[in-house]
Amino acid sequence: MPYETDYTNQGFTKVGTRVNRPDGVDKVTGRAKYGADANAAGQLVGRVLRSPHAHALITKIDTSKAEKLPGVKAVLTGKDFPDLTGGNRGLMDILENCMARGRALYDGHAVAAVAAIDADTANKALKLIKVTYKQLPHVTDVDEAIKPGAPIIHDWVRTAGVTPAPTTASNVAQRSEFGHGDVDAGFAQADVIIEKSFKTEQTHQGYIEPHACLATLGPDGSGELWVTTQGHFTFRNVCASLLGLEVAKLKVTSSEIGGGFGGKTHVWTEPVALQLSRKANRPVKLVMSRDEVFRATGPTSSTSVDVKIGAKRNGKITAATAELRYQSGAFPGMWAMFGAMTSFACYDLKNVKSVGFDVLVNRPKVAAYRAPSAPMAAFAVESVVDMLAAELGMDAVDFRIKNAAKKGTKASYGPVYGPIGIGPTLDAVKNHPHMKRKLGKNQGRGVACGFWFNFGGQTCTDLNIGVDGSVNLTVGTVDVGGSRASLALIAAEELGIDYEQVRVTIGDTNSLGHNDTTEGSRGTFSSGMATIFAARNAVDVLKQRAAATWDIPVEQVIWEAGEARAKGRQNNNLPPLSLKEIAAKSPRTGGPIAGHNEVVADGAGVSFASHMCDVEVDPETGATKILRYTVVQDAGKAIHPDYVEGQFQGGAAQGIGWALNEEYIYGDDGRLQNAGFLDYRIPVCSDLPFIDTQILEIPNPNHPYGVRGVGETSIVPPLAAIGNAVSNAVGVRMTHVPMSPPRILNAIETAKE
Amino acid sequence: MEVQLAGILSQAAGGARCVECTGATIGELLQSLVLRYPEMQMHLDEGVAVAVNGEIYRDRRDQPIPINADVFLLPRIQGG
Incomplete structure (x- = not known):
């Protein structure tokens, strides 16, 4: 380490100013080059054939007619991807997700690919590939998947994290427990206990730019990949491992990126494009359709969460527990573990226990989505926190301030906190003009906190x-x-x-x-x-x-x-x-x-945010309008305040979509019903108010300028803040995200009964 | 020193939530942990993080560990 990383409290003349972005003109004039904007002499068009079934054995793939079609230069199936993973199960999961190996695990799973001289020929070739399937029982719901008798996704999966180790296959890939103290004793001390169950549906990161790449790989093992990605070095390493290439011989260039939010941290089609290129010995351009992005790239988990929190009459929480079930798609993940780690991280708790269960289902492989897994846990916990405050007759912000974590608090996931910003964000919320706005008929206000690690x-x-x-x-x-x-x-x-x-x-x-x-x-x-x-x-x-x-x-x-x-x-x-x-x-x-x-660069420091939200719910239609939304977050030091505010606003906007409308809808046949932006509704400008922001600057002691990461935490509180606001507006506790109009109407009607 | 094992990592130590280890740096600590609990190697290969007095380190193996430090072994975090 040639230089000290400690915060030095130096003065600034440039940092902290709001200069114009260097890529702005290129982006508004169309000159910026995204994933699909690169071309090479002699390039072919790549296309992927995908399973129409949620779960099926692939008994035969006949590619002979496709191969004979004039203009087709390469056809691939799972057999064209030898196992070079050396027994690394994680790599094998990535490979199997890129191309099925004898079994289709979800609707949209790739089963074959072609490279042809043009799109028409490639599409015709896909239709000439005859795949014989034997359909298998499937399961897409996280709670159904853990019931006895549910179809087993992988017969080799034994639940990790359980002692003694199980000997039979299960859809629960992993159990993760965090916490400290004695929760039973803590609940025995409580004057009031609230226990509630919640569900959140699966959402996609919703980046506007689909996955796209231009791959060139020669018979000598040297290649180039132009790709839209959040991590071209990681893509290089993964592709090289899967395809048996030397890392230094694969040059990967990242294009401009039209959104990623975690979804472009994983490879999906890039190894397929490279292998097509190697087989055809020509460059191959592979651009996903929107339908493919929804069906075959990683959304976030759908979840089912039980939360129980007890408190004394004086407002001090005595114990808290959560059981979190997160589906990870057709491949094992650690998403419930992150939910369990983050669930109670905002609070100073003597007795706390959170247990996460990562569950396999017949859906696409789950990928990271901006502070992955934290928003769903926060929705459940922050809802119960609000209910408890109401039961105690306390102001919801004061109740949070009374129980907020601080320097020296033992975090619910283990370590002791250094200097942290949850208290200051809550103090800022309490004193913000937003909180003084008078609410009208059918309107409600919600507040929620959120935590993310950063690294x-x-x-x-x-x-x-x-x-x-x-x-x-x-x-x-x-x-x-x-x-x-x-x-x-x-x-x-x-x-x-x-x-x-x-x-x-x-x-x-x-x-x-x-x-x-x-x-x-x-x-x-x-x-x-x-x-x-x-x-x-x-x-x-x-x-x-x-x-x-x-x-x-x-x-x-x-x-x-x-x-x-x-x-x-x-x-x-x-x-x-x-x-x-x-x-x-x-x-x-x-x-x-x-x-x-x-x-x-270690020492990123953990991050906290508090959000407040006002909504109006139409009791006739169940439609929710966001009237006002404010984000308060600690940035350590805002290098470029516009972009810090942009991150705060972007996370809130995505959270609003998640809270109110976005969801993967699967039919009984296990097929995704709404793989497009017409039926999967992300928020547009007219759905959103101006999202107000307040940047706090509590310096990170481990960065020379005091910088903390700001990109993710802003998506953690919105589900809960909006859930609390809608619940306050309609007088019924909302427990299922998204809070779409039919769900709100149903909740109101059910409460009347 | 005492090392707390969070979540799934305790399974590699036979279910123990807290184990005794030695090491002046994070790298030495992890070496000593694997010597005592060979199954821990799998988790180290997949990636872990070590919290020393509340500060989380993912990659710095040369990070010194002060005497009587609060040390937590955590699963490696992914981001979005």
């Missing part, structure tokens, strides 16, 4: 100074939310130059050392840290060049306000040298001037 990880950055003094910063974390502007601000701050002098590029996998995927709210946190150190590395070189020019020891040179200054009275006659002046002379003073840094 850093492996990061590598290069900074090169041109002879004209302009600066090229190359980073390896994909820009999913404006990080190029933030990183340019950081480089400008460290070098003491104008923001406009810095251009930030996302380097391909051959340009930089490994960078972890942009996930876990790590982009600006970790690449920001590496940029600070790379810039300081370059400043060291600039000072050396100035010292050589002046012929004085480098120890007598300091860097201030973008120029080298000679210290000491003996150097009073030496005028400062600006970055531009030093750069102009660099060819004759030692060559290019550059800075570099590789770092494992």
Whole structure:
């Protein structure tokens, strides 16, 4: 570690300003190149044939007619993907999800693929592939899947986390328990106990840009992949492992990304495109349709959660438990475990226990979705917290403040907290003008808290100074939310130059050392840290060049306000040298001037948010209108406040869609009924109010600027905040997300009975 | 030192939620843990995180562990 990562409380002149984004013009003029915008000479069109069945044995695949169709250059089935995983079950799951191996595990599972000279030919070829299926019993509901007699998805799965280890197959892939204290004793002390069950339906990240890539792989094992992804280094490593390639021989370039939110942290079709290219010995472009994105890329879990919380009359919680059942699709996941870890993380609890059950069903493999698993757990817990406050006759915010976690609290998932921001966000909520707005008829207000971990990880950055003094910063974390502007601000701050002098590029996998995927709210946190150190590395070189020019020891040179200054009275006659002046002379003073840094950016610090929401529910139709929505969150230090606010607003907007409308609807046949944006309704502008934000800046002690990740936590509270608001508006506790008009009407009618 | 094992990780130690281990750094701690509980290697291969006095480290094996530190072994977190 060449530099200290501790927070230093330095002053800023560039960081914290609201400069224009560098990619804005390209994006609004259509010049920006996304996943489907790359082309190569002689490229073929790739298409994938998908299972129409929820669960079926593939007894035979006859590709002979497709192969004979003029213009078809390659046809693949599961047999074209040999097992090179070396017994790594996780890799095998990825491979089997990319292409079925004898069994279709969900509606939309890939069973074959073709590459042809044009889309018409490729589509005709798909129709000529004859797949013989033997349908098997299926299960798509998380509660049904754990009942005795439910169809078993994988006969090799034994429930992990249970002692002694089970000997029979189960759809429960894993049991995870967290907590401390004695919950039975805690409940015995309680004056009031509330116990309630909740369900949330499956949602998709809903990114506007479908998965797309252009793959080239030659017989020598050298290849290139242009792809829309959140992590091109991870994609390179996974594709190389699955296809038996040397990592260094596969160059992966990330395109501009039209949304990912976790869904583009996983490979879906990229190994198929590369294998098609290898077989055809031509580039293959593979672009998913919207239908394919819904049916065959990872949505989040649907869940079923039981929560029980007890408290004394004075408002102090004495015990809390949760049992969380999350479906992970057709492959084992750890999503319920994350739900169990995050469920009570906002609170200071002496006695707490949360148990997560990861459950297999015949649905697509679940993927991360922005603070994965936390929103569903928060919906259940924050609903019961509101119910308990009401039962105790306490204000819901005061009740949360009384029980909020603080520095020194033993978190429900284990460790003791350092400095954290849940208390300040709740104090800000209590004093916010939003809370003073008077509510009208059929209107309700809800408040909820949320927690997410955040993390850093492996990061590598290069900074090169041109002879004209302009600066090229190359980073390896994909820009999913404006990080190029933030990183340019950081480089400008460290070098003491104008923001406009810095251009930030996302380097391909051959340009930089490994960078972890942009996930876990790590982009600006970790690449920001590496940029600070790379810039300081370059400043060291600039000072050396100035010292050589002046012929004085480098120890007598300091860097201030973008120029080298000679210290000491003996150097009073030496005028400062600006970055531009030093750069102009660099060819004759030692060559290019550059800075570099590789770092494992740990210490990201946990993140908290509190949201408030006002709604109006039409009792005739059950339709909900969001009247006002406010996000309060700790950012540590907002490098570019516009983008921090944008992350807050984006998470809230997605949460509003999840809370009110979005859901995967499966028929009795196990097939997805609404694989398109007409029937799967994400919110549009007219559904949303202006989402107000308040940034708190409680510095992260483990980052030189105090930065905390901000990308994910904002999606954690909305389901609960809206659930509490709707429940308050209609006078009935809502327990099932989405709270669509039929569900609200049904809840009102049921309450009347 | 005492190391708390969270969630599924306790299974690798025969169900124990807390075990005794040695190590001046996270790397040494994990080595000592695998020596005592070989089944832990599978979890280390899949990835773990170590919380030292509340700070969560995913990758820093050289991170020193102070004497009497509060140490928690956690499953590795994924993000979105």
